[in-house]
Amino acid sequence: MESKPETKTKFISTTSHKLKTPLNAIIGFSELLLEQVYGPLNEKQIHYLKNINSSGKNLLALLNDLIDLMNFKWGDPNPYYSEFSLPHALNEAQESLKCLADQKNISLEIRNGAEVSIIKADEPKFMKILLNLLSNAIKFTPPGGKVEISTKYHKTPSPDFSFSQPYVEVSVKDTGVGIKPGDQEKIFSEFYQVDPEISQTFEGTGLGLTLARELVRLHRGEIWVESEVGKGSKFTFIIPITV
Ligand code: ADP
Numbered sequence: 001m002e003s004k005p006e007t008k009t010k011f012i013s014t015t016s017h018k019l020k021t022p023l024n025a026i027i028g029f030s031e032l033l034l035e036q037v038y039g040p041l042n043e044k045q046i047h048y049l050k051n052i053n054s055s056g057k058n059l060l061a062l063l064n065d066l067i068d069l070m071n072f073k074w075g076d077p078n079p080y081y082s083e084f085s086l087p088h089a090l091n092e093a094q095e096s097l098k099c100l101a102d103q104k105n106i107s108l109e110i111r112n113g114a115e116v117s118i119i120k121a122d123e124p125k126f127m128k129i130l131l132n133l134l135s136n137a138i139k140f141t142p143p144g145g146k147v148e149i150s151t152k153y154h155k156t157p158s159p160d161f162s163f164s165q166p167y168v169e170v171s172v173k174d175t176g177v178g179i180k181p182g183d184q185e186k187i188f189s190e191f192y193q194v195d196p197e198i199s200q201t202f203e204g205t206g207l208g209l210t211l212a213r214e215l216v217r218l219h220r221g222e223i224w225v226e227s228e229v230g231k232g233s234k235f236t237f238i239i240p241i242t243v
Contacts, residue, residue: 009075016067023063027056058205065207068128069190072214079122079218081242086119086168087112090149093130097138104143108134114153119168119241125215126239129223132208133172133235139204140233141176148173157240163220165240172236178229187225188213212237 030053032038034046041049090110101108130149137147152169161167179187179194186192191206216223221239 006076009071012067012070012075016063019063020060023056023060027053027060030056062205062207065205065211068211069207069214072211072218077218079125081120082123083118083120084123084126085117086114086151087117089123089127089130090151093127093134093149096131097134100135101138101147104138104141104145106138106141106143107146108138109146109148111148111150114151114168116153116168116241121219121239121241122215125218129212129215129237130170130172132212133237136208137172137174137176137233137235141174145175145232147175154238161222161238163240165242167221167238167240169236169238171234173232173234175232178231179225179227179233180229184225184227188223 219239223237227233
């Protein structure tokens with residue numbers, strides 16, 4: 001018998017808790033030992049502890065992405081629409097990733113060209129899409145580069161799209177490594193990474209864009225990328241807004 005979405009959601013949240021608790025202990029205690037408050041460590045011990053710590057963090061990132069995807073596929077897939085401020089959402093996203101951008105001396109700017117301030121969407125899911133695109137842009141942009149979020153409001157629905165309401169367009173543009181044409185569609189597939197070795201050094205999981213696309217589609221929107229190797233990428237998503 002098919003179980004209800006609530007039963008599945010509960011199962012996912014219990015499993016998630018059970019897996020995350022020991023994992024957080026591994027991360028936390030390896031950090032504590034690395035601080036050497038309980039005695040000095042030799043170089044080999046530091047090396048292996050750093051390995052334990054970064055593997056723990058990678059596993060936690062993978063687990064978080066998997067849980068999001070499972071919740072989406074097997075939990076309650078309905079979007080919960082509410083009205084919220086677009087400029088506020090953009091500022092919040094900028095604020096939460098500012099530290100990451102500063103560490104690489106990357107400028108993170110907003111150009112909000114949308115003449116609407118209140119939009120209607122599932123706010124946490126909207127934020128998730130935006131944060132996934134932004135954190136990728138920062139990850140794949142060399143130090144000293146630039147990441148820019150821009151928005152536009154389209155009052156007239158485009159005949160090219162599958163909806164007939166006004167819509168908002170959000171783009172995240174970077175001056176990063178770029179993606180070659182043959183990879184531009186593949187990167188939206190589960191676990192696909194252009195260069196797994198490079199992506200994994202950034203603690204990537206290959207699930208961020210899959211999830212972003214599912215969440216955009218849940219809003220009946222679309223997402224795509226334009227990119228040039230060595231110059232940068234621009235990810236754009238559009239979602240109809242009903243305000
Ligand atoms: P990951 O956790 O590896 O970032 P994603 O699904 O978010 O997983 O992205 C998949 C792959 O797409 C990345 O590993 C990277 O190869 C490529 N990619 C995503 N965003 C960008 C970007 N802004 N610039 C260059 N490559 C990108």
